[in-house]
Amino acid sequence: MLVRLIYASRAVSVTRDSLFDIISQARNCNPTSGITGVLCHGHGIFLQALEGGRAEVNSMYAKIMKDDRHKDVTLLQYEEISQRRFGGWTMGQVDLGKAHTSILLRYSEKAELDPYTVSGTVSLALLEELMDNAAIIGRV
Amino acid sequence: MLVRLIYASRAVSVTRDSLFDIISQARNCNPTSGITGVLCHGHGIFLQALEGGRAEVNSMYAKIMKDDRHKDVTLLQYEEISQRRFGGWTMGQVDLGKAHTSILLRYSEKAELDPYTVSGTVSLALLEELMDNAAIIGRV
């Protein structure tokens, strides 16, 4: 059973190194699990979509919840899907600190990544527009 | 929570200067609030769409209602939205006194701006068609 899970979290420490750690880990641990997805980050906030088998995605989410470098881990959306939307990346990446403010503004109250104030549907729409605008980089 | 609010008002005094004042103010006060939108004017009537966070849009609308240069301030439409339609302008502007009569006629009883006689849905449709016809000018 394929599912998609989207969550938000805050980095406990927003030094460049700690961010790099989290991102590296996210990108490296998936290959054997069949999980694909996208990781957005900006202003110390993460917005990540995970797609894959129900057991695998849950196992991955458990690791993230127990990882001390994240706090305020909040589930935004979860649904059983018939096909992946983000199947093209083992874990695509978007650095929202750099650009894309007009896309952010379309889905947020301010031109900042803030998934905590909007519904999960809005966060999914933001991720899809980033993908449609080729804003995602990563290994296919 | 993102919302869109559309209202109509009449200028108390329709001298060129007073109109200019209202428009200037509308265009200048938004940047810090995350509010975007469009302001149409013609024949001493204003039709304005505001998009942004619920608290910010309400705060902005309260200022407009207390501004003595407007009268007959009337709410036309208000809805919670998942994405902005007018996110491209801090406050786009359309001077309907000059042109666009064929677009006006499609949505009005006469070829004049008169949001007071039609439903809010019609006013939103008018704003969207003006945008689709590149009739809106302003800083993005």
Added chain:
Amino acid sequence: MLVRLIYASRAVSVTRDSLFDIISQARNCNPTSGITGVLCHGHGIFLQALEGGRAEVNSMYAKIMKDDRHKDVTLLQYEEISQRRFGGWTMGQVDLGKAHTSILLRYSEKAELDPYTVSGTVSLALLEELMDNAAIIGRV
């Protein structure tokens, strides 16, 4: 409140002059009322669509009903609309006596204008197809 009214009528006398009179009048009386529309004629039958404010369209229809040159004036369709379909003509005109038989046949039992035997929806579809085929002439 914008409405669209479609009716059919028969000319009492189908001389060329009387037809010309009716058509001239239809095309001339609208400008100040904000009414737009289309007038089809053929085989002594008229099919006319009027769009505009509810009061204005009703006032216009009252004049037509009291005009002795029409008989069998029959309302075919009436609806409140959010935008005009025939806003491009003060009163566009189609002479169905000349051409367009294939379009007529698609919506009629015979290749003649006969709105009296079909539903109002069919008559509106006929008018829209005539417009889409650039069969309407008139001042915009």
Added chain:
Amino acid sequence: MLVRLIYASRAVSVTRDSLFDIISQARNCNPTSGITGVLCHGHGIFLQALEGGRAEVNSMYAKIMKDDRHKDVTLLQYEEISQRRFGGWTMGQVDLGKAHTSILLRYSEKAELDPYTVSGTVSLALLEELMDNAAIIGRV
């Protein structure tokens, strides 16, 4: 082809006798035509629904428009129907001057009959609620 036509009008003279005349006539002229319906009146305003064959209803409406005792005759709704809603009365009658203010208020801006400010759909809903509340009197 069965149709339903709803219109509003104002009595030119609101004396008791003139109202009585209009109502009597409305109730008496239908039997041979197959037309059924309901006539509401209050505050010098009439709201009438006519149901029957398309030709018959149009013929009846033409008579009303030419009757000098009505003014501001305004079409509110017109549709082809597969069954009558008001088939139980040759012409049912509701005197809104007397009672039913709570029903009026549900569909009007004030507790008065005022079909001129609302959409045709609302007027039909008012008539249906009056019928459902047994407010209509008349010969079946």
Added chain:
Amino acid sequence: MLVRLIYASRAVSVTRDSLFDIISQARNCNPTSGITGVLCHGHGIFLQALEGGRAEVNSMYAKIMKDDRHKDVTLLQYEEISQRRFGGWTMGQVDLGKAHTSILLRYSEKAELDPYTVSGTVSLALLEELMDNAAIIGRV
């Protein structure tokens, strides 16, 4: 044109007298305007629904926004309606400080009145359930 407007506000001073003042005023000013509705209060928060003509409801809302005894006045829902939901009260009243905690909990994060954290649709649902449970008191 009938509309329904729902807003939330906080009392500037939550003494018993000041609350009583606000409620009295809300209940007394409507009769001539054709406005009907419901006012809920609890924990210093107000949730009010206003129904009536578009101009009248806007005029009423303008007065509330300029009234110094309210703060954080926030529009929650606004729509054009074909019939009133709260037409039975010039201004019905619910004191949520006293009871109804199970109804509150169904629509809120905590068993308290807090329209600021939920969507306008949820606040309307809360008002409708209170009405269906006969929790509203007032003059019809």
Added chain:
Amino acid sequence: MLVRLIYASRAVSVTRDSLFDIISQARNCNPTSGITGVLCHGHGIFLQALEGGRAEVNSMYAKIMKDDRHKDVTLLQYEEISQRRFGGWTMGQVDLGKAHTSILLRYSEKAELDPYTVSGTVSLALLEELMDNAAIIGRV
């Protein structure tokens, strides 16, 4: 923002005492959080629905995932809701080991609680039927 989260888990040790511990804890920790819900258990498996504010439900779910007495914690359904379905219990309880086999069979491959083989929608339907059949016990 109200959400509902449904998950399944297995007890690490299925002694009577360990089960009692888990259930007691589930029922006791909610009052201050505004969380309500239902806990089913049978054959060493738990199926729990949590309803409440998004932050509170996520915080509760994080505690469960870190609790060593559960394993195979698997998210089944998550959605933003406009009203609670299980608002009547701080934490209702169903012991599926005892009865209700006909209800279980309607939603499962065998007459046992096994949320791991069916979709989240089916698990929600099972919980709703248990509620409709008054199978849930607990403090309201």
Added chain:
Amino acid sequence: MLVRLIYASRAVSVTRDSLFDIISQARNCNPTSGITGVLCHGHGIFLQALEGGRAEVNSMYAKIMKDDRHKDVTLLQYEEISQRRFGGWTMGQVDLGKAHTSILLRYSEKAELDPYTVSGTVSLALLEELMDNAAIIGRV
């Protein structure tokens, strides 16, 4: 494949005997064919619904079309159905010359059986209402 076919016809001779002949035949020829249905008659007009296998219903309809006692045989409705509506009668019968004028009027321009002026959907609705009002007599 089950189908339902509804047609109208006129009796060539409307003597009492000829009508009786047609009705008798209709009622007698079905048992072996699996055809069921209803036959209405009034004012020399027949309205008949036939339900059964596609081949059988077509064979029956062919016989009717070749029967010199009918004229103006006109197909009104034909559709593949998943269950019969008139399965309770080998051929139920309604004599509309006698009663049921209020039902007739609901679906007709005049209080007479006249399927030639309305759509097939309306004729089916008339038959269903006659059945719901227990107006059909016959052997089950």
Added chain:
Amino acid sequence: MLVRLIYASRAVSVTRDSLFDIISQARNCNPTSGITGVLCHGHGIFLQALEGGRAEVNSMYAKIMKDDRHKDVTLLQYEEISQRRFGGWTMGQVDLGKAHTSILLRYSEKAELDPYTVSGTVSLALLEELMDNAAIIGRV
């Protein structure tokens, strides 16, 4: 009232001349009736769609049913339509004996014309695809 009728039949004698007779007749008898349509033939089977006024189409179908050169005449589909699909031919023609096997196979159990085993909807779809593939020849 416009209708479309689709039927299948088998030629009693499948000599080349008898087929030619049937087709010639089908193509020649329509002009005065306003009927348009398409006639497919192959393997001694005919599939014909007739569009036009309800009375005219029924009259035409009666002639076909009484024509001894057809047998097993079976109605497949009949509906009231708002516009013709096959208005471009007085009677278009497709010889399925020659080609189009891939189109036939898409809608049939074998690559042969066999409308007797499928629903009327499928036969209409076959005719529409033949038209979309320019497989129909004939005078417009």
Added chain:
Amino acid sequence: MLVRLIYASRAVSVTRDSLFDIISQARNCNPTSGITGVLCHGHGIFLQALEGGRAEVNSMYAKIMKDDRHKDVTLLQYEEISQRRFGGWTMGQVDLGKAHTSILLRYSEKAELDPYTVSGTVSLALLEELMDNAAIIGRV
């Protein structure tokens, strides 16, 4: 994953004993598999619905297909379901040879069990109506 499978078959030998054998076997082999359902028989034809896990239902169907006492085993309907319709019987039974002809006729061309001539949807509807009419007997 729950599925429902409906098939028809013919008994190779329709002696009373052979029928009894088939029915006994159908009723006895399910308990350990979690399969529930209904078996109808009449005129030497079987119509059976099986509900349960996907693997189990397929395994059961394989046994039936290999059983020499059945022939013309034909799948009629198969769908993934969220709840069972026939969960109340390990294998309910209906002897259609005895009664229920009016129910049979509603869904069949003749008053006989003949699932081979109708769509799978119709066969499911027949089974549901038999259940709703308490025609099914068996151990719950």
Added chain:
Amino acid sequence: MLVRLIYASRAVSVTRDSLFDIISQARNCNPTSGITGVLCHGHGIFLQALEGGRAEVNSMYAKIMKDDRHKDVTLLQYEEISQRRFGGWTMGQVDLGKAHTSILLRYSEKAELDPYTVSGTVSLALLEELMDNAAIIGRV
């Protein structure tokens, strides 16, 4: 009656020769039956879609179920269709062992053919995407 049946199976022996046998047979036995379809294979698993007449497809499926070279034959989807999706191949073929991993991953938990863990709808979507990507080879 056209149907589509999709099933999965595992090869009992996955030597190259045994696979070749199964595929050859699948491709060769259809021509006279009017059956068309697609056969995917990879990792010793088969996923096959069969389209054609209901009797023919069932007969074919019976042969497959009795063929000892397959095991775990599991029906995934079955529906009555109005047109074929895979009518272009007597039996198209896709070797998923070679390529197409990105397509597989979009519809599967891992980048492998595994129809046993997903719904039948997902398997149909996979087949359609393979077709849309021209991944199917075979004789038309």
